[in-house]
Amino acid sequence: MITVRPKIDYDCDVLIVGGGPAGSGLAFHLASKGIKVIVVEAGVFPRDKICGDGVSPIALAELEKMGITGTKKFKKANEIKKVGLFLKDSKAFIDLSKPDNLPFHARIIPRIELDNWIYEAAKKAGATYIQGTRVINYSITSNLALVELKNADKIFSLKAKLIVGADGSNSTIARKLHDRKPQDDYQLLGLRAYYKNVNGPRDRVDIYFNEGGFPGIFWMFPKGENGANIGIAMISKTFPHKPPHIKDLLMTHISNNPDILERIGPGEIEGKIDGWPITFFNAKQKIVADRLMLVGEAAGLINPLSGDGIQYALISANWASKTIEKCVKTHDFTSEALDAYTKQVNQNVGYDFALSDLLVQFPRNKSFTKVWMTILTVMIERAKTDKQYADIVAGIFEGTYPSYKALTGDFIIKSLKQGGIEIGKALTNSLINPSDTINTSIEVTQQLFKLIEDLKAHPKAHLNWVGDTASKVFTVAKHAAKSNPIAK
Ligand SMILES: Cc1cc2nc3c(=O)[nH]c(=O)nc-3n(C[C@H](O)[C@H](O)[C@H](O)COP(=O)(O)OP(=O)(O)OC[C@H]3O[C@@H](n4cnc5c(N)ncnc54)[C@H](O)[C@@H]3O)c2cc1C
Secondary structure, eight states, X not given: OOOOOOOOOOSEEEEEEOOSHHHHHHHHHHHHTTOOEEXXXXXXXXXXXXXXXXXXXXXXXHHHHTTOTTSHHHHHXXXXXXXXXXXXXXXXXXXXXXXXXXXXXXXXXXXXXXXHHHHHHHHHHTOEEEESOEEEEEEEOSSOEEEEEEETTEEEEEEEEEEEEOOOTTOHHXXXXXXXXXXXXXXXXEEEEEEESOOOOTTEEEEEEOSTTXXXXXXXXXXXXXXXXXXXXXXXXXXXXXXXXXXXXHHHHHHHOHHHHHHHTTOEEEEEEEEXXXXXXXXXXXXXXXXXXXXXXXXXXXBTTTTBOHHHHHHHHHHHHHHHHHHHHHTOOSHHHHHHHHHHHIIIIIHHHHHHHHHHHHHHBGGGHHHHHHHHHHHHHHHHHOHHHHHHHHHHHHXXXXXXXXXXXXXXXXXXXXXXXXHHHHHHHHXXXXXXXXXXXXXXXXXXXXXXHHXXXXXXXXXXXXXXXXXXXHHHHHHHHHOOOOOO
């Protein structure tokens, strides 16, 4: 049978919405294969993006494939060889081993530079950019994706064979596809402040936990000679109490934590403190449809445990380019053809993201914050003395170690053993200082009462939490049963 294709004057094969790491990464791969690409970007490069600026070894390996790692500027970026973990008096300083199969240690690269490097590489490969322009709508027919753009007061449209949403956590394309805005069950809120004139070291990132700021993580990442990126990422939806305003949490942490104060030294804030949502993976939502695909954070490709997303933006761009190349050759842009990309995403990160989503679900319940402080203290104490254990903990935060791989008997037994050692220390201490035992008993009793009061005051919130947790356990179990995750 001969298929007659209508003659349409397409402006490009693929129109990519957003020129961040996902959009420009995809533009690079497609243009390198001779596919006609237009990237529509709301900003104008070089443009900033609110971020911790931590670029993991996996992300750097993707940049190497794009020829971006040979420059003097890349070599100057802070190479991260150590991570500090802090919770009250528990502190661990872990030497980061470079993963064997990856070319670099993690680096801190301000997004105003990183995204510009990827944009330059994509342009050099042949991609066309339309900057300072937003995509405001699109429609799909059997023959084309018609995309509506707005530049200042001018509205115009372009015709493409395929539209790709790479427009980040608040994606216009994903909202229309899912017919809803991102849900707060699948969001973190992030806040970033740049500092100048801080103390060293230049090669260590620090992560801080504290009870008031939980379930959130604070960081201090070195930037350049004497700058720093300091911030917080916090789970948006918590039970039964709402978290306090994250700007207050960040400022309280910076003013009161002796470890960060020592590192900031004479440093001062540079520019504005800015926030941005982080949207993570909801396996129930589609990431492809006829003539449409989502990549990077528009597809929710973020690890909710660490907030790490640059590596998934770059990797998903690479996966998507392989599927799109085939679709361009076969002129088939149906959702069935594009689904090869969905399968690749599910196979590689589905299990890990489902498990991370479940792990994030537990600390959402703020009635158990004290328990989490104990678990984190146990992990930090173990990481001090056990290099293999420390590598796993650091790898999970760095995004090089999938969380499902940590679920080995060895890791769990070591954590439990350390828990036993901590209890032993507390018991010994109570024999030496009986007054401490009384204080601890009072504290435990107070916590129990608080928990019972919380349960009585917010029964519905706790029930909802139990229901959500059960559903997430079920999702993880499904993945565990059927998945054969490809090791990163
Ligand atoms: C506070 C904070 C800290 C973070 N820290 C880290 C970290 O240290 N390491 C890490 O790996 N990840 C971190 N992340 C996550 C990381 O920023 C994202 O995962 C990453 O930026 C996703 O890349 P992307 O290309 O998918 O989207 P983005 O980088 O968000 O790019 C989307 C692009 O689309 C453009 N755009 C949006 N809407 C439109 C439209 N309608 N039309 C045209 N253009 C549009 C935007 O201008 C933007 O340039 C952090 C995020 C936050 C908020």
